[in-house]
Amino acid sequence: MASHAFQCLLTDRDLRASLVAIHAALRPGAHFAFETRHPQARAWENWTPSNATDITDTYGRALRVWHEIDSVTDDVVTFTETTAAPDGAVLRVDRTSLRFYDVTTLVALLVETGFEVETRFGDWNRGPVTGTSQEIITIARRT
Template sequence: MYSDADAAALYDLLNPWDPGQWPGDAFYAELITPADAVLDVGCGTGAMLHWAREHGHTGRLVGLDPDGVALARARRRADVEWVDGTAATMGWQSEFELAVMTGHAFQFLLADDDIRASLRAVRAALRAGGRFAFESRHPQARAWEAWNPSNGSEVTDAAGRALRVWHEVQGVADGVVTFTGTLADPDGTVLRVDRERLRFLEEAALDALLAEAGFEVEARYGDWTRGPVTPDSREIVTIARRPS
């Protein structure tokens, strides 16, 4: 009743990439702009790389994602390389100055072994001295507690259709939160339900996995203005480096 393609378009409407408005987007824009070869792992609909090209990036831009519908939207721009695949299975060797995972894409890596394989592949894709920037929601902030139907919102999609969207948590186990996202007509008629699972890694566990994969943590922040991680931080923002 609400297609995957329509849902991808709605994602872009609800999550516009705009460094002028969103501090998280500004954080990544600062890193991407001077980097001559950028790999966006879990690029989704490609909004960030679209923005980079539109704003004069002349270097190599590559977006990788296993979601064919999101990638089809990304491919509306042909001056960026789009690759269908997962982080763990990508095979680039020493090609990129910068790799990123934005929009909490890192949390889609659920099992330690998938995180290990993904980090190894990102490290291999980077040149010596290259950097990997990404964020993960800090478990201490328990963001999932706000994902309930009473926090739903009304939106109007690009076709002018009024919708109600809400989330509902099914379970929390071993650092993995399982939840649904529901789209409904204003009268409550459900149009689609998407089930998702996200990993919430503790900082120490994340750092152990980064070290094991051969990364050095160059910078760690608890928010998008480059403040430190504190007991109130909602994010764990990392810039990791492949040693020279």
């Protein structure tokens, strides 16, 4: 599961149902890997229009993308993502929410649904999860 898609599962119920389905699809001993942003890094605090990103889409068009936080309630961050042309003409506005799972919650839900955490990293170089890690990369094994 890539691109922080895991964070789109906003409730314990949604996450539990997904983990049960993933568990059922895997053979015993198989692995499930996913990443989520580490809540202690508070990434959303940098999601502001002044931190807009210039990208090129799959059609070769130059675009500018920025985020604005609408609310932070417990571990759920709701925000607006605006995509615009380089001249500032708004092309699309999307509103979404992401849940920032902490390590304790992740482990508890994984164990409850029949997984064992095999390893966890705090970055893509296999560094440890620390208070300053941007990511929580988890590799869990179906028991």
